Amino acid sequence: MNKVNFLGEDDFIRIMKTENSEFRKTHVKQGKFQSFDGATLNYYFAIPENATKVVVFAHGFCEFFGKYHEYVWYLYQAGFGFFFPEQRGHGYSEGKMKEPDVVYIDDYDTYVEDFHIFMDKVVMPATPEKKRILIAHSMGGAVGTLFLEKYPGYFDKAVLSSPMLKMKSVPSKLVRSLLSIYAFLFGKRKAMAPGQKHFDGVSVFETSSTKSRVRYDYMFEMRLKDEHYQTYGASIGWGLASYKVYDRIFKNASRLSLPITVFTAGQDHLIDSDGYTEFAGKVPGAKIIAFEDSRHEIFNAEEETRNEYFRQVLEIIDRD
Numbered sequence: 001m002n003k004v005n006f007l008g009e010d011d012f013i014r015i016m017k018t019e020n021s022e023f024r025k026t027h028v029k030q031g032k033f034q035s036f037d038g039a040t041l042n043y044y045f046a047i048p049e050n051a052t053k054v055v056v057f058a059h060g061f062c063e064f065f066g067k068y069h070e071y072v073w074y075l076y077q078a079g080f081g082f083f084f085p086e087q088r089g090h091g092y093s094e095g096k097m098k099e100p101d102v103v104y105i106d107d108y109d110t111y112v113e114d115f116h117i118f119m120d121k122v123v124m125p126a127t128p129e130k131k132r133i134l135i136a137h138s139m140g141g142a143v144g145t146l147f148l149e150k151y152p153g154y155f156d157k158a159v160l161s162s163p164m165l166k167m168k169s170v171p172s173k174l175v176r177s178l179l180s181i182y183a184f185l186f187g188k189r190k191a192m193a194p195g196q197k198h199f200d201g202v203s204v205f206e207t208s209s210t211k212s213r214v215r216y217d218y219m220f221e222m223r224l225k226d227e228h229y230q231t232y233g234a235s236i237g238w239g240l241a242s243y244k245v246y247d248r249i250f251k252n253a254s255r256l257s258l259p260i261t262v263f264t265a266g267q268d269h270l271i272d273s274d275g276y277t278e279f280a281g282k283v284p285g286a287k288i289i290a291f292e293d294s295r296h297e298i299f300n301a302e303e304e305t306r307n308e309y310f311r312q313v314l315e316i317i318d319r320d
Helices: 011-028 066-078 108-127 139-150 172-184 215-223 237-243 245-251 275-284 303-318
Strands: 029-034 040-048 053-058 081-085 131-137 158-161 259-266 286-291
Touching: 011 066, 011 215, 029 108, 040 066, 040 108, 053 108, 053 139, 053 303, 066 081, 066 215, 066 303, 081 108, 108 139, 131 139, 131 303, 139 158, 139 245, 139 303, 158 303, 172 237, 245 275, 259 275, 259 303, 275 286, 286 303
Parallel strands: 053 081, 053 131, 131 158, 158 259, 259 286
Antiparallel strands: 029 040, 040 081
């Protein structure tokens, strides 16, 4: 593995707009593929010469490639390739609603099958003799875990970063049933869920999932400039689909046999940590590593925590 110098706070914006921008222009390519139902989904990739390992990302709710510019640059510098599909309804992938800042999905099986098609059509043909590592964050952690359970053999190991194994503040089964009936009867599955809000261009760093102000500002600037990056609120359908994830993951968790590292955030306001304990008990190959001082996005934490996170991720990938 090549040596990687991690960015601090003071130099972040300048280097992202110079060296990182040049890296993306020179080495990162964009592609499209058709999923199982004809939806056209967008992805990015870059593979260094002589790379023997590639990372495939499964990103989180309302995320897009720009949020991972720093992450993929570190991977490339270390000598690893990457593939980054933008999930349905996110970034430049199809599946957006009439209100483009609202995220809808009918069922997480759709995300899983999108990922399956991407692996079969794009990743596998390009990496027949390379080791493949899954890196999945938040919602992507749920999608990635469901994929690993249903389709073994695609990955050699996995890194789950604050994965959505168990959500906080899940309504009771009765409330969920009533909400589902209401959404069905009145055609509201694609409407914005209660408590959600539209993108209004107002920074919310203080209550966000990151502790790095410059990284938040870098991402937020992209949101302001591009409607494709303004996904912001959950639809009722997305919420109903997400509430089912916990039971589905743990029903089949015993199928997981590959090495899995789960990075958790001690100040996570979105994910219930009880899910991590339960996951470790059911998956023998799972290792839990806690970053107690981090919010939900560990890769956007304060410098000491963030650098240790990246160091460990790179070591996991490099390890045979």
